[in-house]
Amino acid sequence: MRDFSHHRRSRAPRLLLLLLGLAGFALLAVGGLRTGPAPRIEIVPDGPAIGRRTPLTVVVEEPVRGLGGITVELVQGERRYPLASERFTPRAVWAPWAERTPRIELSLAAGRELQGDLAAGEATVRVTAERAPAWFRQPPAAVAEVTLPVRLTPPALQLLSTQTYVAQGGCEAVVYRTGPTAAHSGVVAGAWFFPGYPLPGGEPGERFALFAAPYDLDNPEAIRLVASDEVGNEARVAFVDRFTPRRVPTGEIRLDDRFLAKVVPEILAATPALTDRGEPLANYLAINRELRAANATELTALAARSREEFLWREPFLALPGGKVMSPFAERRRYLYAGREVDEQVHLGYDLASVRRAPVPAANRGVVLLARYLGIYGNTVVVDHGYGLMSLYSHLSAIAVDEGETIERGAILGTTGETGLAGGDHLHFSFLLAGLPVDPVEWWDPAWIRNRIGRKLGAALPAG
Ligand SMILES: [Zn+2]
Incomplete structure (x- = not known):
């Protein structure tokens, strides 16, 4: 009996040891080897190419153990331009209640204005996101890339009309031609923008704009014909031949x-x-x-x-x-x-x-x-x-x-x-375009003929 009881007493600690050992082994197996899942990476450029200053959104998500280190860089040939670098502490494997960062959204920008020696051609946006480590193991980081064209040439912009005579507070017209990469064009006059439109009956790329010299703008240098592409490359042309300032009543x-x-x-x-x-x-x-x-x-x-x-x-x-x-x-x-x-x-x-x-x-x-x-x-x-x-x-x-x-x-x-x-x-x-202008010009048939009709030709329907 004593033997038996002794035997029984000695068996319990052994079982406990075995269980402890098993638990330890499991913990080692899980904690020691189990890394966090690979983060999901999304790169969304705001446009079809990188230009002067192209906005870029990067989203990285890992909701289980959270994010570790994140780096974003622009790579062109041998050159690497850092765009962002962030560090986070992922949740430890044995502490599922701990703080973590499950998602980050970065608003970045890349382009010639920011990376001065960026050349035309192609460049790659590379995002590297580290995974949550195990005790013994740092898994390879998740990497995502997007390769984009780099466009640095402004669209072609050619003035077609002549004799632009504008009075402060008054209107005028301009006819011009843009190249195929032009996405927006028109006339900038100080804080105002007058959009250009396809010239009715004109060749592809032929456009016109009605514009005004704002009543409070006294510097004709602030009036320019502009054309820009989808990535912010802009051509500017001075085209006002005569500017008549007005006396302010x-x-x-x-x-x-x-x-x-x-x-x-x-x-x-x-x-x-x-x-x-x-x-x-x-x-x-x-x-x-x-x-x-x-x-x-x-x-x-x-x-x-x-x-x-x-x-x-x-x-x-x-x-x-x-x-x-x-x-x-x-x-x-x-x-x-x-x-x-x-x-x-x-x-x-x-x-x-x-x-x-x-x-x-x-x-x-x-x-x-x-x-x-x-x-x-x-x-x-x-x-x-x-x-x-x-x-x-x-x-x-x-x-x-x-x-x-x-x-x-x-x-x-x-x-x-x-x-x-x-x-x-x-x-x-x-x-x-919302700007009050002097109506007196539009009451004058000769002014409409000389300033608008002569430039637009057949595009302006006659009564
Ligand atoms: Zn009034």
Whole structure:
């Protein structure tokens, strides 16, 4: 019995040892040899090639034990350019509760501006992601590569039209030809861009742009014809032969309590986005500054909806019998109780004839907007195609619907004094790609013939 019991006592520790040994062996086998799975690597270049500065997104994922070290480099022949290097601590095999980094997304860029001696040809984006190690073993890293062409030559850009004479605040046209790699082209004028369009009836690559010299741009060097490819290589051509600066007209608006009491409540009621500041002058200034700027942004956004066709056939009409009350782009000082309270540029013409005068469309087009629009009150905007639009505001009544095609001279509504207007008049603006321009040129058949028609030839339909 004693023997037996002794035997039994001595067998238990042996079994325990065996179990411990087995557990240790299993732990060694798992922890010692088991590495993390290979991370998943994704390389997404923003374009078909590497150019001046091409954005690049790299995503690396390993949700089990998390990421280790990651390096991204651009390789061209013998040259290796580091793009990114990150280190993480993967979760240890015996600590499944530990912190880890399961995913990383890197926003990088590669190109001639960043890697100065990068040459045209090909280059490879290489991503190396280390795997979580075992105790005894560091597995080989996961590697992914994407090879891309390197393009550093700007598209061909050739000027075809001559005699570009533009006045500050006015418009002009240019005809040009781009090479096959051009993806975007048009005219840059300071902060504004006027897109180019295929020349109707022209050869492949022949394009034209209507552009303007913004009313507040006095340096013609800031006007350039540009063409760029999908990877940011850009050709620029100076093409303005004559630039006529303008004298900035100035004016004064005297604000009084009667005027504020007339315009402020109406605009506040019609503009839910505007908060009541509780005081007429404060409300007026919010309207004159914030709402004016918001309305300008809204009008610029409309340009994206302009048709790519000449909707007009004849010169533009002015308001018949309309007396010009103020010139284009007048710099206005606003005075209240003898004190200057604001300054704004008035970006249109104010025309007066008789009260409740019918307002004819300046030309054939499509009604893009027909509703109350902030400082402009009841407003109609007519699209004439290729970014050219006319705007009629302060109307007492609107007689057309959005989407309607209207003929030259069609009655759009009647003049009035809605919005920021002291008395019955028509505020008329002309817009190109959203920029207010001087309409006086478009009222002049000789100007249209010489500046636009002569360049576009048969591309401009005649009435
Ligand atoms: Zn006006």
